[in-house]
Amino acid sequence: MIYNFRIDRENRDFLKQELINKNIIYQGWGNFSISEDNFIKNTQNFYSLRTTRIPSNLIKMRNFHDGDILLIPHFPKDGCGTFLIVNGEYPANYKWKLGNKHHLNHGIKVKEIHGLNGNISMYHHLLVGWYGKLSGLRLPILPIETVAETIEKLISELRNYPETVFTKSTIDDYLTAQTKTLLINLREQLMVLNPSNGSLSFEKVCEDLISQYGYKLIQRNAYDKQGGDADLIFEKKNETASPFEIGESYLFVQVKKHRGETDDKAVNQLIQIMDSKKEYTPSYGCVISLSDNFSENAMSKAEDAGIKLINGIEFCKLLSNNALFKMSD
Structure with missing residues (x-):
């Protein structure tokens, strides 16, 4: 007590x-x-x-x-x-x-x-x-x-x-601490969601957030039987493209409900599937994980391949900002 x-x-x-x-x-x-x-x-x-x-x-x-x-x-x-x-x-x-x-x-x-x-x-x-x-x-x-x-x-x-x-503490210290607590609590709520099954899964949450930025889902669970794997593939039409561009691109996404540290497996899977799916070009990759951080190998390979890594707190910030924006409409 x-x-x-x-x-x-x-x-x-x-x-x-x-x-x-x-x-x-x-x-x-x-x-x-x-x-x-x-x-x-x-x-x-x-x-x-x-x-x-x-x-x-x-x-x-x-x-x-x-x-x-x-x-x-x-x-x-x-x-x-x-x-x-x-x-x-x-x-x-x-x-x-x-x-x-x-x-x-x-x-x-x-x-x-x-x-x-x-x-x-x-x-x-x-x-x-x-x-x-x-x-x-x-x-x-x-x-x-x-x-x-x-x-x-x-x-x-x-x-x-x-x-x-x-x-x-200052007011800023207090507000920063409270914001961090809210983000940590949100991450814990996401942890209890089913990874991919059902209408309310972590994968669906990721899909919904990415769609808010102008992307359209075109494929789920893409495999190439050679180690390549993407949970979600999106297409994005660029309405402001110049006359010299095709005006579309693709985003390959790996979703992980990890705690602690995420290793380089997801990055390797994206590199392989993006190389296999030549019909989807130009393409970009993104790993979303609820973990605290990514391993050194994961960060090094992602930087070399141009793959975006988003950890749990960063993802919760994006999710919160998007939810607040929709509430203000």
Whole structure:
């Protein structure tokens, strides 16, 4: 679980030193241990609280498990955040020490500390899901699972590179990050489509997009029995051709639903089929893959043969731009 863990901001120096020296973060309202049966009532009476909301909230510390993440806002200073990893199960992870200043007596043992150098800005675009909810997280301890995936990725980055700095982001940073997330989500949706069968397949999506640019499909699944292969072949009439041109060209397309890296097989297939189909000239080739990138061999061969390579994010950009354009009509 991930929890937002509010601290006494007026005593940040004390809390920081306790973390550095003892790997313990302290919470206030601590005149009684949360292990006591009458903790809620005793705390309400001692602090003259109108309701039991705060002591009832504090006993959430009994639910802390080994590996849980505590997000500390505005710590070690305003605008910064600190991530702590709980060490052990309750009650072993809890230490009550009567006598700390300002009743900061509820101690939680931690085994990892990230951000104590002020290297994590709460205003970084990746943390907008946390910072944007803080105004509603008024109680000392509240779960905030909606940011779990993002926080876990940031902690993984900090484990590998402890000196990484997550600075305050600009509007452009935020919008760029959100756009990338949308494109990645779109690619994941495309991944679940059938590769080529049915009226809604990845191949049909590619066909529809290419058709928006003036191409007409003239053949599917072209093979030459010598290794040549094209999933789609298009014809395009060039209405602005000069009197000295035939005004038409052909596009051979290979479609791949790959993850990671796409090798040179698709490029080799296009080179062979384009060489076999001499009746379709002049011709161009294109490999569309949902992968992150293409291998060095694929890029080298494609450049030599004049074949266009389009990876997953590039394809999703084209698809999104086309969809937005049609929506604006």
